[in-house]
Amino acid sequence: MVKGGFLVDSAIIQMEDVHKWYGHLHVLRGINLSVQPGEVVVLIGPSGSGKSTLLRCLNGLEPIQKGNIVVDGIQLKGQKNLVALRREVGFVFQSFNLYPHMTILENVVLAPMKVRGVSRREAEDTAMRYLKRVGIKDQASKRPTALSGGQQQRAAIARALAMNPKIMLFDEPTSALDPEMIAEVLQVMSDLAEGGMTMMVVSHEMGFAREVSDRVLFMDQGTIVEQGPAEQIFGDPKEERTKKFLSQIV
Numbered sequence: 001m002v003k004g005g006f007l008v009d010s011a012i013i014q015m016e017d018v019h020k021w022y023g024h025l026h027v028l029r030g031i032n033l034s035v036q037p038g039e040v041v042v043l044i045g046p047s048g049s050g051k052s053t054l055l056r057c058l059n060g061l062e063p064i065q066k067g068n069i070v071v072d073g074i075q076l077k078g079q080k081n082l083v084a085l086r087r088e089v090g091f092v093f094q095s096f097n098l099y100p101h102m103t104i105l106e107n108v109v110l111a112p113m114k115v116r117g118v119s120r121r122e123a124e125d126t127a128m129r130y131l132k133r134v135g136i137k138d139q140a141s142k143r144p145t146a147l148s149g150g151q152q153q154r155a156a157i158a159r160a161l162a163m164n165p166k167i168m169l170f171d172e173p174t175s176a177l178d179p180e181m182i183a184e185v186l187q188v189m190s191d192l193a194e195g196g197m198t199m200m201v202v203s204h205e206m207g208f209a210r211e212v213s214d215r216v217l218f219m220d221q222g223t224i225v226e227q228g229p230a231e232q233i234f235g236d237p238k239e240e241r242t243k244k245f246l247s248q249i250v
Contacts, residue, residue, distance in 0.1 A: 012036065012071070013034065013071050013167065014068075014071075015032060015033040015058075015067065017030050018030070018064050018067035019064065019065055020053055020057060020062065020222075028222045030067075030223065031067070033224065036198075038198055040212055040215075041201070042203055042213040042217070042230075043203075044203070044216060045218055045225075046245060049219040055091070057069065059091050059169055060076055064076075071167065072085075072167065090168045092156050093171050100143060100144055100145060101143070102143070102144075104136070104139055104142055105127055107159055108127035108131065108159045109123035111162065112163055130161045131155070136151050136154050139151060149178060149181050150180075157185070157192075168192065168198070168200075169199075169200050170189065170203070173201075186205060190208070206249065209234075214229070218233060220245070225242055226238060233246075
């Protein structure tokens with residue numbers, strides 16, 4: 001079955017007529033979206049357009065009031081399937097959310113041991129493998145405060161990867177970083193994309209969107225205004241709202 005130009009039956013993420021309100025504020029308005037396994041989708045748009053809320057709804061951090069969300073075959077209905085969902089979906093936030101009283105290694109092994117029930121030895125082996133992958137294996141015994149912002153965000157990515165997720169969600173992962181640290185985090189994300197990870201990324205880094213994404217979504221006022229390959233969105237946008245937004249940032 002094809003819907004909106006994408007094969008819905010094979011999609012790993014499906015959102016159908018999703019609505020979200022905060023009180024009287026209608027923040028997501030009839031979102032329809034499907035994402036294929038291995039696809040990298042970057043969400044762009046002005047502040048308050050619903051990008052971060054969309055990601056938070058996908059991970060069950062925010063409930064929806066109308067519509068349907070299915071992630072890797074798991075239907076989101078209230079609190080019922082959240083544990084199963086979060087085993088398969090990694091989330092990296094703007095802030096690093098590392099426990100300051102634990103070492104980096106302890107931060108990374110915590111979820112696999114608590115949620116997946118793996119042994120400490122297995123969790124540590126996995127953690128060190130991912131810390132090496134993100135380039136901070138030598139920082140494993142340090143506390144988060146001893147690391148730079150870029151290193152802490154890479155540790156947060158390693159923590160998410162240690163759960164062996166099928167999907168990674170990134171909510172403006174570089175927005176809290178100094179400019180010189182942004183590139184190192186984007187490189188880790190680029191490597192993940194090249195490795196076939198399914199990713200949805202909210203980002204203001206247009207260079208990353210151009211180079212890494214399979215598809216760019218432009219959101220405004222709680223709707224997906226326009227979507228397509230990066231070269232189309234950045235080179236030949238069709239919608240006036242997209243053109244106006246890009247003219248202000250590019």
